[in-house]
Amino acid sequence: MAYVYAPDRKAERPMTHLDGSSGILQVDGYSGYRPLAEKDAVSLAFCWSHVRRRFYELAAAGPAPIAGEALKRIAELYRIEDEIRGQTQDERRAVRQQKSRPIADGLAPWLREQLALISQKTKLAEAYALSRWEGLTRFIDDGRIEIDSNTVERSIRPIALNRKNALFAGSDAGAEQWATIASLIEPAKLNDVEPLAYLADVLSRIVNGHPNSQLDDLLPGAYAASTKPKAVA
Structure with a gap:
């Protein structure tokens, strides 16, 4: 990351x-x-969470049976993802081909049919989905792809909030340094490494002569692997 x-x-x-x-x-x-x-x-590969959000906003604003039906069908896709979370990419692809493909194949023509019947606001929500359909359904054919980009969205939310609260950074150079630090902190979190302890240890190693040719060993993923407790035989 x-x-x-x-x-x-x-x-x-x-x-x-x-x-x-x-x-x-x-x-x-x-x-x-x-x-x-x-x-x-x-x-x-587009994000289903963004599609779902547009229909949710319509449903939350008042009676919206078409938006409600779209949400039900999208929820089925997410239910399948819950079932296969943690499985291999081949296993995920096989289940998606069997279960998710029919849902997607039924949703696209249904959305097109509704476009002629609904208000402009709902048309915008459906057009958003249909104009990105190939990218939205790419995850079905590739088990490496997630159904949405929520993992990334969650990781950048604190930075986005702080950008608004603190007017982000005092200069372009400061913002670039911020991006560098975030590129260390957020992967550390993903690897279950406490960021402050990680940065303190890494800086100490560099000060104490860690070879420049082996700096990659201090990146969060490699660091997490090297500090993981070894199993006792």
Whole structure:
């Protein structure tokens, strides 16, 4: 996991940050990622949580039977994900092909049918889903892909909140340093390493002469593996 600072949300930012990348890119609905896909640099996997949120907002505002039905069908996709959490990518793909594929195959034509019958606000929610359908259903064919980007969303929420509360950073250089620190702290959390203790230990090792050629050994993933208690035979 790495954080990169950009001063704005121009489409050129992800193009620059991800130049030379390939493979699957799991994203929200931000249009700045589309040029990457159009270059055939990456394949986009979109987030069902963002789709669900749009229908939820409609359902919460008042009677909305179509939005409610969409939420029920999306909930079935999430129920299947709960069943296969922690399984291998091949196992996840097999279950998704059997159980999630029929739900998705039924949802798309149903949404298109409703577009002719509903208000503009609901049309926007359905058009959002249908315009991203290939990327939304990519997870069904690839067990490595998650159904949403919630893990990333949760990890960046504290940073986003602090950005608003503290006016983020005093300069571009300060923001870039913040991104570097976050790129160490958040992976440490994911690897069950206490961030403050980790940073203190790593800085101590560097001060005490840890070889520059072996700095990769101090990155959170490698650090967690090296400090994990060894099993006693």
